Amino acid sequence: MGIKPALKTDFDPKPVKKQSRMKVLLIQINKNKVAYLFLMPKLIFFALFMLIPIVWSFVLSFQEFNIMGSTWVGIENYVDAFQSKVFRISLWNTLLYTIITVPAFVLTALLIATLVQPLGKLSQSFFRAAFYLPTVTSMVIIAMVWRWMYNYKFGLFNYIVGLLGMDPVNWLGQSDTALLSLMIMSILIPPGSGIIIYLAAMNEIDQTLYEAAKIDGANTFQRWWRITVPMLKPTTLYLFILSTIGSFQVFTQIIMMTGGGPGNATETIVHVIYKTAFRDFKFGLASAQSVILFFIIMIFAIFQYRTLRSDHH
Amino acid sequence: MIVSVYKTIRGGFTLKMKKWLMTILSLVLVLGIFAGCSNKDASNDKNDDPDAWKKWEGTITMWDGPRWADKKDNKYHWIEDKIAEFQEEYPGVKIDLVKTPWAEMNDKLSVAIAGRAWPDIAPVDISGGSVNINHIKQGVVAPFDPYLTEDEKADFYDNAVEAYTYDSKLYGIPNSISVHAMLLNLDIFEEKGVEPPKDGKWTYDEFVEKMEALTGDKVDGFSTYILPGYYEAWPFLLMDGGYPLSEDLSEYTFDSEEAISGLQKLVDLKFKYEVTPESMGGQDVGGTWKAWAANDQRTVAVEPWATWAIASAQGEEFKTNFMVAQYPTGKTGEPVTIGGVGGWVMFNSEDETKKRVAAEFVKHISSTDEQVTMAKNYGIFPARKSAAEQEPFADNPQMAKAQELSKHAVMVPRHPSWARIDEAIQKQLQLALNGEKTPKEALKSAGETVEAILNE
Numbered sequence: 001m002g003i004k005p006a007l008k009t010d011f012d013p014k015p016v017k018k019q020s021r022m023k024v025l026l027i028q029i030n031k032n033k034v035a036y037l038f039l040m041p042k043l044i045f046f047a048l049f050m051l052i053p054i055v056w057s058f059v060l061s062f063q064e065f066n067i068m069g070s071t072w073v074g075i076e077n078y079v080d081a082f083q084s085k086v087f088r089i090s091l092w093n094t095l096l097y098t099i100i101t102v103p104a105f106v107l108t109a110l111l112i113a114t115l116v117q118p119l120g121k122l123s124q125s126f127f128r129a130a131f132y133l134p135t136v137t138s139m140v141i142i143a144m145v146w147r148w149m150y151n152y153k154f155g156l157f158n159y160i161v162g163l164l165g166m167d168p169v170n171w172l173g174q175s176d177t178a179l180l181s182l183m184i185m186s187i188l189i190p191p192g193s194g195i196i197i198y199l200a201a202m203n204e205i206d207q208t209l210y211e212a213a214k215i216d217g218a219n220t221f222q223r224w225w226r227i228t229v230p231m232l233k234p235t236t237l238y239l240f241i242l243s244t245i246g247s248f249q250v251f252t253q254i255i256m257m258t259g260g261g262p263g264n265a266t267e268t269i270v271h272v273i274y275k276t277a278f279r280d281f282k283f284g285l286a287s288a289q290s291v292i293l294f295f296i297i298m299i300f301a302i303f304q305y306r307t308l309r310s311d312h313h
Numbered sequence: 314m315i316v317s318v319y320k321t322i323r324g325g326f327t328l329k330m331k332k333w334l335m336t337i338l339s340l341v342l343v344l345g346i347f348a349g350c351s352n353k354d355a356s357n358d359k360n361d362d363p364d365a366w367k368k369w370e371g372t373i374t375m376w377d378g379p380r381w382a383d384k385k386d387n388k389y390h391w392i393e394d395k396i397a398e399f400q401e402e403y404p405g406v407k408i409d410l411v412k413t414p415w416a417e418m419n420d421k422l423s424v425a426i427a428g429r430a431w432p433d434i435a436p437v438d439i440s441g442g443s444v445n446i447n448h449i450k451q452g453v454v455a456p457f458d459p460y461l462t463e464d465e466k467a468d469f470y471d472n473a474v475e476a477y478t479y480d481s482k483l484y485g486i487p488n489s490i491s492v493h494a495m496l497l498n499l500d501i502f503e504e505k506g507v508e509p510p511k512d513g514k515w516t517y518d519e520f521v522e523k524m525e526a527l528t529g530d531k532v533d534g535f536s537t538y539i540l541p542g543y544y545e546a547w548p549f550l551l552m553d554g555g556y557p558l559s560e561d562l563s564e565y566t567f568d569s570e571e572a573i574s575g576l577q578k579l580v581d582l583k584f585k586y587e588v589t590p591e592s593m594g595g596q597d598v599g600g601t602w603k604a605w606a607a608n609d610q611r612t613v614a615v616e617p618w619a620t621w622a623i624a625s626a627q628g629e630e631f632k633t634n635f636m637v638a639q640y641p642t643g644k645t646g647e648p649v650t651i652g653g654v655g656g657w658v659m660f661n662s663e664d665e666t667k668k669r670v671a672a673e674f675v676k677h678i679s680s681t682d683e684q685v686t687m688a689k690n691y692g693i694f695p696a697r698k699s700a701a702e703q704e705p706f707a708d709n710p711q712m713a714k715a716q717e718l719s720k721h722a723v724m725v726p727r728h729p730s731w732a733r734i735d736e737a738i739q740k741q742l743q744l745a746l747n748g749e750k751t752p753k754e755a756l757k758s759a760g761e762t763v764e765a766i767l768n769e
Contacts, residue, residue, distance in 0.1 A: 067429060067451050085762075151600060152592040153612065173595040173747050259540055259596050262743040278423045279732050281447065 057287040065283035077288035087289060090260075090267040091296075093179060097186075097268065098247040098300075104187040105243045106236060109194025114224060116195065117202045128196060135192035143256035146185045147172070150257075172258055175265035182253055182266060194239050201235040202228065237308040241301045248297050269293050366669040370405030373671050375434040376422070378415040381690040391686070395678050406670055426453055431660040433671045438655050439477060439484055446729040449479050455661045456482040460672035468681070473696035476654035476724060485658040486679045489693035491620045492652045492722050493545055494715045495638040498605060501532060501614040513638035513714055514648070517552065517578055520641035524588035527614040534588035536613040538601045539743045541736040544651040544725065545617040546594075549579040550742075551651075551723060552643030557738060557763075558726040565763040567738060568756045575643060576752035580745055594746025606631040619653075623711050624692030637714040639721070652722025654696065688712075694719055730766050737762035 029036060061077055063070040081087050116127045134142065149156040150171040158168040171181040205228065213223050229236075251270040254260060260267040269289065277286035375396075379388035387393075389412055396408045411432060413421055418437075422444065425431045431453065437444045439454065448454055461483065466474065473487035495513075502509050507526045510519065524534030537546045555572025558565060566572070583589045590604070590613065605616040606626055611633075617640065626633045639648035657675045662668050677683075681703070684695035688705035694716050695701045706712040728734060738759045745755035 065427075067426060067448070067453060147597065147600070151597075152595075153590060153604075154610075168591065170591050170595070170747065172597075173592055173743075175744070175747070175749055257596075261540075261596050261740055262747050263740050263749070275736075277427075278420055280730070281423070281427065283427060 057290055060284055061287035061291045063284045065281070067281075070284065073284065077285045078292070080285055081288050081292060086264055086267060087269075087272055089264045090269050090272045093264075093266065094248055094250065094268045094270075097179065097183060097250060098244060100183050101186045102240060102243045102247050105191045105194060105247075106239050108187070109191040109198050109239065110229075110232070110236070112190070113195045113198035113202060114228065117199055124199070128199065131190045131195045132192035134189050139252040140256055142189065143185075143253050146253075147257050150181055173262060175262055178258055178262060178265045182250075182257065185253065186247075186250075191243075194243070197235055197239060198232065201232050205231045233308060237304060240304045240308060244300050244304065245297055248293060248300075366666045366673075367403060368405060369403075369666045369670050371664075371667055371670075372407045372409055373434065373667065373674065374409045374411060374432040375674075376411045376413045376418070376432045377436055378413055378418055380687075391690075392678070395683070399674050399677055403670065403673075406674075408674065433662060433667070434657055434659055434675055436488070436655065437485075437658045438653060439479070439658060444658060445731070446479055446727065449484050450729075452661055454484045455659045455668055457485055457659060457672065457675075458483050460669065460676070461486075465676075468697050468699050470696055470698060470701075472652070472722065472724065473654050473656075476727075477656055479727075485656045486675050487654050487656040487696035488679050488684065489655045489687065490652060490696055490719050490722070491655065491693060492650045492715060492718045493548065493617050493619050493640075494623070494650065494718050495615055495617050495640060496605065496622060496626060496633075497636045497638055498611060498614050499634045499636055501527060501611065505529075505532070505614075509636055510638050513636065515638065515641045517641040517643055521582070521586055521588070524582065524615065525586055528588045531612055533590045533593075533604075533613050535582055535615045536589050536593045536601055536604060537617055538596060538598055539594050539739055539746060540596050540598060541739045542732070543598070543739075545619070546579060546742070547651050548617070548640040548649045549643075550575040551649045552578065552640065552645065554643075554645050556723075556726075557734070558728060558767075562726055562728045563767060565760045565767065567763075568753075568760045571644070573752050573756055576742070576745060576756060578643065580752055583746060584748060594743060596743070606633055620692060620694065620712075620715055623715055627709075627711065635711070637711045637718075639718055648718070648721050650718050650722050652719060652724055654724070655693070656696065728767075730769070733766050734763050737766070 060070070062072060062074060064073045064076075112127075112131060116124055116131075119127065148154070152158060152168055152170055152173070155171070157171060161168055169177060172178050209227050209231075210223055213227060218226065249270050250268050251274065254266055254268050254271045255274075258266040260271050270293070273286050273289045273293070276282050276289060375392075377389065377392045380391055382388045383390040389410065392410060396410060400406055400408060418435075422431070422435060422437065426444070426448065435444075439445060439449065444454060457477075466483070469487050470490065473490055474483065477483055477485040477487050497509055499509060505527050507523055510523070515523070527534040539546055550567070550572055553571045553575045555567060555569055555575045557567045557572075583593050592600070595601075601613075601616065602618070602622070604610050604613045606622075608631075615638075623637065625631050626635050640650055642648050657679055659668065659671050659675055662671075679697075681695075681697050681699040684697050684700035685703050685705050687693055688695050688700065692712060694712075695705065701716075706716060725731060725735070738756075741750065741755040741759035744750040744758075745752050750758065
């Protein structure tokens with residue numbers, strides 16, 4: 001009996017390895033304790049307001065929520081979520097919205113940044129501020145302005161349509177134009193944050209690369225296409241992932257402009273989650289829908305990372 | 314120390330220790346008996362003195378939304394005054410007022426309920442929104458019957474009491490009744506030389522005739538919007554005898570011939586008679602209101618609105634020369650409108666005395682005098698008969714006319730999942746009114762979703 005532990009220690013290398021790893025970790029923590037101390041408040045807030053709610057919502061997704069005590073229902077909420085026609089429509093609408101608006105956002109940001117970058121410092125600052133302005137404006141205000149622009153009688157869009165000699169369009173009132181209208185709105189709002197990030201990245205590119213290309217006879221477009229765009233790949237990846245997350249979580253425009261209608265034409269995932277939780281009090285089902293959204297975004301992010309990752313660091 | 318405790322647990326108690334333990338347990342038992350007796354005595358005291366609750370000391374939390382403004386533009390002055398009066402009468406009581414904009418009331422209350430951190434009192438309609446029958450079943454809302462005598466209860470209109478009754482118990486105090494009515498811009502009627510309906514009464518055919526006469530030169534006769542939770546257009550669906558659910562709330566009945574013909578009449582206004590703007594039936598509440606009320610627009614002659622709009626059209630910002638009319642009558646021959654009942658709800662608490670005090674405060678703010686004050690200043694119809702008898706609208710003919718309509722008010726079904734049922738129907742109504750579905754197709758499609766909800 002007494003020999004067993006000795007044998008285990010002698011012949012099983014795993015515990016030794018585990019102990020040494022722990023030791024290394026403790027040494028590292030001890031070595032960087034000041035840094036960890038500074039990080040502690042942020043980590044505590046992250047755990048309290050992000051990590052615990054995320055884990056809790058994952059647990060809740062397997063329960064039927066009741067104010068006086070929840071019950072375990074297994075994967076029933078996930079089955080209910082996928083069986084719901086409205087949820088399936090919202091998945092499709094959100095996917096469509098993301099596929100159209102995200103590349104448009106990134107491309108617009110890249111093009112505007114390309115046009116602004118060669119300008120002088122003062123002009124660059126002006127355009128940075130001008131394009132960033134919509135980003136600091138509340139989406140509620142922007143949505144209200146756009147609702148007026150889409151107004152059937154007095155809206156700017158129908159005024160332009162009228163000038164072109166066409167019949168006015170019921171932009172937000174028809175199923176075939178409502179989601180499209182929201183996409184147009186999203187595309188036409190200047191991608192302020194994208195422009196700022198691209199400009200910062202462009203200014204970091206080694207100028208000797210351009211000089212060498214110029215000596216080799218490359219024209220402006222070739223230098224942009226062969227140097228700028230590849231060198232911006234990590235930034236492009238970052239913007240793609242960030243805007244994909246934002247697009248999948250589209251909500252304010254929906255609640256302010258269409259309420260998900262007409263019919264279910266502009267119903268999106270987060271709007272459905274919001275209604276399931278705070279109108280129907282089905283917090284278990286809403287959590288399951290949120291977990292599904294989490295995995296969809298994760299899959300998209302992995303796909304984007306694998307497609308756009310660059311060897312350039 | 315830890316080692317000795319561990320050893321004790323592992324090794325068992327010694328005889329000496331057992332003796333000590335027995336002594337301590339006996340003491341706890343004796344003290345418990347005494348404490349039980351003293352509690353009993355205290356509760357006996359309470360029972361002996363029916364006014365003991367008046368000496369209660371503590372804090373009551375209440376939520377309320379903005380109401381009419383005073384000279385300092387304070388829209389909470391009424392409830393603040395009522396709180397001050399109550400606190401003066403009961404010095405031990407402190408009432409914490411949480412000022413909550415109406416637009417945020419439902420969401421905030423939903424979150425508070427989900428987090429089991431609800432207030433003691435809030436102004437809510439138990440038919441849907443943030444508080445519904447499921448909450449009553451789960452014990453979130455406290456019954457009000459123990460605090461109201463039969464005589465007091467008899468002073469409220471039957472439909473108001475019914476709206477706050479579930480399983481024969483009253484869950485709150487009705488404070489106001491609201492209805493929907495047609496608002497007619499009399500300037501447009503005059504400009505177009507159209508006679509408004511006599512006494513505000515008209516049949517559907519007469520209504521169509523007048524709408525056709527009013528339409529033209531950038532003016533539309535009629536407009537409304539369709540959005541979950543809003544019922545301005547619904548009296549059209551009810552005018553031929555339609556109703557969304559069967560009486561026992563177990564079946565969907567909006568696919569009946571009566572409901573379909575009602576919806577057809579509404580749809581015809583847009584596509585057959587062309588007396589509405591193209592956007593009629595959309596989701597733009599503000600835009601619809603402005604088209605009727607804003608000084609720089611006023612492109613629609615007639616729109617149906619809930620009672621608040623009357624007070625708004627009498628105010629400075631949207632001052633309009635208007636009259637109130639009933640919805641046109643259909644096959645039933647009776648004017649129909651959708652009504653709603655607002656009131657105060659008391660949430661459950663383990664402290665019975667606190668609930669008694671909170672109930673007293675609810676009665677204080679929903680007395681006859683307060684309902685008259687609210688009717689005059691806030692434009693609501695009193696839920697108390699004694700308040701209505703004081704004729705708060707004697708000098709306000711538009712409100713008086715709307716109050717007449719409350720006789721014909723039909724309430725929406727009080728199903729626990731009404732918010733979801735309502736959404737399923739309203740979304741199909743949007744599709745009928747934008748021409749993507751016929752009224753029959755729309756109401757049948759809504760039925761598929763509603764039946765699934767009813768069968769859950």
